[in-house]
Amino acid sequence: xxxxxxxxxxGSALTSQRLRMDVISSNMANADTTRAEKVNGQWVPYRRxxxxxxxINNGFSSHLLSAINGDSSSAGGGVKATEISDDETPFxxxxxxxxxxxxxxxxxxxxxxxxxxxTVDLMSATRSYEANVTVLNANKSMLMKxxxxxx
Numbered sequence: 001x002x003x004x005x006x007x008x009x010x011g012s013a014l015t016s017q018r019l020r021m022d023v024i025s026s027n028m029a030n031a032d033t034t035r036a037e038k039v040n041g042q043w044v045p046y047r048r049x050x051x052x053x054x055x056i057n058n059g060f061s062s063h064l065l066s067a068i069n070g071d072s073s074s075a076g077g078g079v080k081a082t083e084i085s086d087d088e089t090p091f092x093x094x095x096x097x098x099x100x101x102x103x104x105x106x107x108x109x110x111x112x113x114x115x116x117x118x119t120v121d122l123m124s125a126t127r128s129y130e131a132n133v134t135v136l137n138a139n140k141s142m143l144m145k146x147x148x149x150x151x
Contacts, residue, residue, distance in 0.1 A: 003143070010136040012056065012078030017129040019081050020051045024122045031113040034101045043101065046111040048087035053079050087112055 027048050030036065036046035056077030089112045097106030 006139040007136060009078040010132045010139065012080060013132040014129060014136070016051075016053050016079050016081050017125050017132065020053075020125040021122060021129070023049050023051050023084060024118050024125060027113050028115065028118050028122075031111055031115055031118075033111060034099075034108060036111070045091050045109050046113065047091075048089070048111065048113045050085050050087050051081055052083040052085060054082045056080050 027046075030046035033046040035043040037044060056079060091109040091112050093107045094110050095106055096102055096108050099108045102108045
């Protein structure tokens with residue numbers, strides 16, 4: 001285990017949570033976009049994006065087993081974003097016959113972005129980011145104290 005592995009782990013978590021916040025911001029910005037991309041010659045609404053995160057190393061269970069067996073050389077590796085995927089929930093249909101994107105029945109397909117859900121996800125990502133900043137500062141403080149002991 002390196003002296004800076006705790007800082008590296010917190011740094012990877014900060015990067016991942018920042019990516020989550022960026023994707024959530026993009027979702028919120030496109031909550032009313034009815035013409036995001038053309039598919040088969042027709043415009044389709046913006047589709048909500050989701051970020052998938054995974055551990056960089058084998059995960060918690062392998063680290064727990066190695067700790068139980070007394071192997072302290074196996075340190076966690078942090079987290080990484082593995083994929084930004086589309087949310088496949090169906091689009092919302094809104095009755096608005098005056099909209100230029102309305103179909104023959106007067107319905108407009110709207111993005112599958114729920115602002116309330118996005119707000120909750122943003123709060124979660126922000127809290128995770130803040131927690132990792134606290135961990136990073138605590139780790140930095142411990143390293144500074146260790147350097148002061150050596151003087």
